[in-house]
Amino acid sequence: MAKKKDEGSRVRDALRITGELPDPGSAPVGPGKKPKALAKLGTAGERLSALQEALYAEGVGGGGRNVLLVLQGMDTSGKGGTVSHVLGLVNPMGVRYSGFKAPTAAERRHHYLWRIRKQLPVPGQIGVFDRSHYEDILVPRVSGLLSAEERRRRYSEINAFEKELTDGGTTIVKVFLHISPEEQLKRLKARLETPEKHWKYNPGDLEARSHWPAYQKAYADIFEKTSTGYAPWHVVPADHKWYRNWAVAELLIETLAELDPKFPQPDYDVDAELAKLKGVGVPA
Amino acid sequence: MAKKKDEGSRVRDALRITGELPDPGSAPVGPGKKPKALAKLGTAGERLSALQEALYAEGVGGGGRNVLLVLQGMDTSGKGGTVSHVLGLVNPMGVRYSGFKAPTAAERRHHYLWRIRKQLPVPGQIGVFDRSHYEDILVPRVSGLLSAEERRRRYSEINAFEKELTDGGTTIVKVFLHISPEEQLKRLKARLETPEKHWKYNPGDLEARSHWPAYQKAYADIFEKTSTGYAPWHVVPADHKWYRNWAVAELLIETLAELDPKFPQPDYDVDAELAKLKGVGVPA
Numbered sequence: 001m002a003k004k005k006d007e008g009s010r011v012r013d014a015l016r017i018t019g020e021l022p023d024p025g026s027a028p029v030g031p032g033k034k035p036k037a038l039a040k041l042g043t044a045g046e047r048l049s050a051l052q053e054a055l056y057a058e059g060v061g062g063g064g065r066n067v068l069l070v071l072q073g074m075d076t077s078g079k080g081g082t083v084s085h086v087l088g089l090v091n092p093m094g095v096r097y098s099g100f101k102a103p104t105a106a107e108r109r110h111h112y113l114w115r116i117r118k119q120l121p122v123p124g125q126i127g128v129f130d131r132s133h134y135e136d137i138l139v140p141r142v143s144g145l146l147s148a149e150e151r152r153r154r155y156s157e158i159n160a161f162e163k164e165l166t167d168g169g170t171t172i173v174k175v176f177l178h179i180s181p182e183e184q185l186k187r188l189k190a191r192l193e194t195p196e197k198h199w200k201y202n203p204g205d206l207e208a209r210s211h212w213p214a215y216q217k218a219y220a221d222i223f224e225k226t227s228t229g230y231a232p233w234h235v236v237p238a239d240h241k242w243y244r245n246w247a248v249a250e251l252l253i254e255t256l257a258e259l260d261p262k263f264p265q266p267d268y269d270v271d272a273e274l275a276k277l278k279g280v281g282v283p284a
Numbered sequence: 285m286a287k288k289k290d291e292g293s294r295v296r297d298a299l300r301i302t303g304e305l306p307d308p309g310s311a312p313v314g315p316g317k318k319p320k321a322l323a324k325l326g327t328a329g330e331r332l333s334a335l336q337e338a339l340y341a342e343g344v345g346g347g348g349r350n351v352l353l354v355l356q357g358m359d360t361s362g363k364g365g366t367v368s369h370v371l372g373l374v375n376p377m378g379v380r381y382s383g384f385k386a387p388t389a390a391e392r393r394h395h396y397l398w399r400i401r402k403q404l405p406v407p408g409q410i411g412v413f414d415r416s417h418y419e420d421i422l423v424p425r426v427s428g429l430l431s432a433e434e435r436r437r438r439y440s441e442i443n444a445f446e447k448e449l450t451d452g453g454t455t456i457v458k459v460f461l462h463i464s465p466e467e468q469l470k471r472l473k474a475r476l477e478t479p480e481k482h483w484k485y486n487p488g489d490l491e492a493r494s495h496w497p498a499y500q501k502a503y504a505d506i507f508e509k510t511s512t513g514y515a516p517w518h519v520v521p522a523d524h525k526w527y528r529n530w531a532v533a534e535l536l537i538e539t540l541a542e543l544d545p546k547f548p549q550p551d552y553d554v555d556a557e558l559a560k561l562k563g564v565g566v567p568a
Contacts, residue, residue, distance in 0.1 A: 057483040084375040091368040093383065093414070095376050130377070181566045192558050198550040199341040206560060212567035266482040274476050276490060282465045283496035 008257055011250040015234040017176070017223045024180040025239040030246060037242040044249040045089035051256035052126060054263055056094040059124015061264020064169040067255060068120070068127040069248075072134050073177030074215060075205040076187035078238050079130045082177065085245045086252070087128055096121045099130040102139075112136040112154075113161055123169065126252070133158055134222060142214045155225040162231040172231040173255050175248060176219065177238040181212055292541055295534040299518040301460070301507045308464040309523040314530060321526040328533040329373035335540035336410060338547055340378040343408015345548020348453040351539060352404070352411040353532075356418050357461030358499060359489040360471035362522050363414045366461065369529045370536070371412055380405045383414040386423075396420040396438075397445055407453065410536070417442055418506060426498045439509040446515040456515040457539050459532060460503065461522040465496055 014029035022028045031037040058065065069087075071079040087095050098119035107115045113133060121127030137154050140146040146154075162172055179187075188209075191201040208215070227233045234251060238244040298313035306312045315321040342349065353371075355363040371379050382403035391399045397417055405411030421438050424430040430438075446456055463471075472493075475485040492499070511517045518535060522528040 057480075061483050080375075080377060083377050087376045088372070088374075090372075091364075092371045092376055092379050092381050092412070093364060093367050095381075097376050097379075099377065128376070185561065185564065185566070189558070189561055192554055192561065196341075196547050198554065199345050199548050201550070201552075201557065203552045203557060206557070206564065209564065209567070263480050264483050266485070268485070268487045270476055270482065273485065273487060273490070274473070277469065277473055277476065280469065280490065280493065282469065283493070 009254055011247065012234065012254050015236060015247065015251065017227055017233040017235050021176075021178055021235050022237050024178045024183065024237050026237050027240070027243050028237065030250065031243070034240070034242045037240075037246040041085075041242075041246050041249055044246065044253060048086075048249055048253050048256070049090045051253065051261065052090040052094050055126070055256060055259065055261040056091070056124040057263045058261040059122070061267075063261070063264065064123045065259060065261065066121040066123050066125045066127065066170050067252070067259070068129065068165065068170050068172045069252065070129045070132045070134070070172060070174045071177060072132065072175070072219075073238065074179060074184060074212075075202075075208060076184050076191075077177035077179045078241060078244050079177060081241060082244060082248050083128055083130060085241075086249045087126070089249070090126070094125055096125050096127045097130065098128065100132060100135060113157065116161075120165070121170070127170075133161070134226075137222060138215065138218050141218045142208075142211050155222075158226055159228055159231075162226075162228065166230040171255055171259060173251055174226075174231060174233045175251065176223070176233060176235045177244060178235050179238045181209070183239040184209065293538055295531065296518065296538050299520060299531065299535065301511055301517040301519050305460075305462055305519050306521050308462045308467065308521050310521050311524070311527050312521065314534065315527070318524070318526045321524075321530040325369075325526075325530050325533055328530065328537060332370075332533055332537050332540070333374045335537065335545065336374040336378050338545040339410070339540060339543065340375070340408040341547045342545040343406070345551075347545070347548065348407045349543060349545070350405040350407050350409050350411065350454050351536070351543070352413065352449065352454050352456045353536065354413045354416045354418070354456060354458045355461060356416065356459070356503075357522065358463060358468060358496075359486075359492060360468050360475075361461035361463045362525060362528050363461060365525060366528060366532050367412055367414060369525075370533045371410070373533070374410070378409055380409050380411045381414065382412065384416060384419060397441065400445075404449070405454070411454075417445070418510075421506060422499065422502050425502045426492075426495050439506075442510055443512055446510075446512065450514040455539055455543060457535055458510075458515060458517045459535065460507070460517060460519045461528060462519050463522045465493070467523040468493065 011029055031040055055065065055067070071082060073079055083097060087097070096119070100115070103112070103115065116133045119127070119129070137146065137151060137158075141151060165172060188201065188205060191197040223233045236244050236247045236251075295313055315324055339349065339351070355366060357363055367381060371381070380403070384399070387396070387399065400417045403411070403413070421430065421435060425435060449456060472485065472489060475481040507517045520528055520531040520535075
């Protein structure tokens, strides 16, 4: 059993952020080549789907647990692609996707966690945050609009918020999709050169890119201050889409396998119901 | 072009409810055998996915249109299976799933449309209602708790509500998954005989089944009173899961193809941005 437990957190352990980030083009754990990664993602789909169904069933049966996947990363790091290729493997009934863009004027009148709280997954669901409350540190910090005091307060609030969610039955999986500036340049160019991708491009992306080192520094600080025992950060090298998809799928599988969701025991007498069914006719 | 238009609503026209329902085991339009239906669903997945991406992009670009799929049917008619097999074909980013169970005490203190309105899709999304506001006619009516006057009022309110949604840019696709009582009996039995399916069974299902003719009558009345030009009802014979999945996918494809969503025109100068990209270095 000990071996199984170790095996069960192999990818999470390898990708947990503890200091220096791995190379965005590397494959620190698991398949190092595209064909093998694609094959493994196929198998992963079945396991993920089965685990998700059990979690969903547990929720229907009154269980209070759920999972929240938090995806962060620079523009073009593949947050949307991850949702499509990894969450696309499971039943949409059990997935709650929420994308967070720049807050609206109405949202800004509330505490920054207000809009986040409205999108939390319910029991049995896998919630997905495409960007999240971490943007409320990143963006104002890089823009020079966040005082050191306010930054400390937000770290503290976010850690308390995530503790509260964890206590309430949520397992939080925080993932930083790590791309290189070279790869980002290629992807931005592809968006501009392909008319069907024009909508994914925003001139503001170049502005954000010009602050690349400041963003990396802000992320490093976030990882240090908000990698808690109950909600650690993971890094997924994301220059290779095939590695990114495989790795996020595995992080979810390991998380769900550890939760070990159970199909609920019936709260009715199965044999009695079967007997009733035998006596049931076909309505006229 | 006239031919194309006709072809483009072939399935919707064939499945539109105008009077008598087709046999639940029949295939009134499209593939009549399982292998062909499965093959066609594979192709349908690509088309549906491409159309959904364009609708999503249109929404990001400021377009206001979306689609709302309303799934109704007796227990075991396959509402959940449809979501898994049909909506599972597209990017979860663009799907908003909402299941409506018996209203909670808190929900009952509001108008029955209150909780429905909170789950409406935003621009670019495909919303999916697994049961809907139609339950607020069906259940109280079969239970004898809905006066004729209140029933008329609800029809009127629902038609006005759906008109409002349509005016606001929503295309509503209402689908009745039509199963036979014989097929329901098989499916209920399978749920009781398979431990992993016990959670899907509810002793109340037999109670509802005992009112089968009353439900069919209530549905027939709903189809008559709420099949409007802007939000018609469709029937999908659902004794065969392969037919059901193919048919719902086609209804969505025809609907989306008619909307003909367009990738938005960029609101920036593509060439200027490309030129800027050329001058952009790799951050240190």
